[in-house]
Amino acid sequence: MTEHSAGIRFLEDTLAGPQIEHKKTLIADLEGIFKDENARELLPPEMVVYEVDAYQPVRGGTQGGLFFGITRIQPGQVGNEYFMTRGHFHALADRGEFYWGIKGIGTLILMDRNRNARFEQMQPGSLHYIPAHTAHRVANTGKDILSFGACWPADAGYDYEEIEANGFSARLINEGGTPKLEPLQ
Ligand code: F6R
Ligand code: ZN
Numbered sequence: 307m308t309e310h311s312a313g314i315r316f317l318e319d320t321l322a323g324p325q326i327e328h329k330k331t332l333i334a335d336l337e338g339i340f341k342d343e344n345a346r347e348l349l350p351p352e353m354v355v356y357e358v359d360a361y362q363p364v365r366g367g368t369q370g371g372l373f374f375g376i377t378r379i380q381p382g383q384v385g386n387e388y389f390m391t392r393g394h395f396h397a398l399a400d401r402g403e404f405y406w407g408i409k410g411i412g413t414l415i416l417m418d419r420n421r422n423a424r425f426e427q428m429q430p431g432s433l434h435y436i437p438a439h440t441a442h443r444v445a446n447t448g449k450d451i452l453s454f455g456a457c458w459p460a461d462a463g464y465d466y467e468e469i470e471a472n473g474f475s476a477r478l479i480n481e482g483g484t485p486k487l488e489p490l491q
Contacts, residue, residue: 312363312374328358356379365460377456379453380451388445390446396465403459408455409450413425419439445478
């Protein structure tokens, strides 16, 4: 491996090498993201909900550059809602992204600026194109870890504020053991 390359261990769903950033998102970090805030507060604050390994070979903001990441979402629920990523539009909103399933099962939730939501099932090998101007979030609907890959423009950035303020227009809940979409009240 040269100094500027990263190793992908697909079978282990991790990235290794220089210029890899590791980020853990805990229950404590997800205030206001799940519907049942009381249920979230009852869970251990240090509980890991998801982790991201991101290979960033260029500086964030570099026009024409690409980033590559792997996200691992733990199985679990807050109330009846599955563990999921925070979700975001890109700060440069006209930037798209690819996601693809590596391990486990889940649902990719997509929402446009008019709050029209749609859903794609994720499983090992599934490939998902996230168009520009589209918020994206992934929920782990299985009993094991869900991991997925991502590739996105280095200048895309993150706009978390819009989702923190208004959420997605539907949530994914466990109803009697089956994932069900619940429109936002
Ligand atoms: C990058 C991207 C993914 C997510 C990751 C965590 O544009 O979409 O790498 O950043 O799956 O999700 P968030 O960022 O929503 O916490
Ligand atoms: Zn993104």
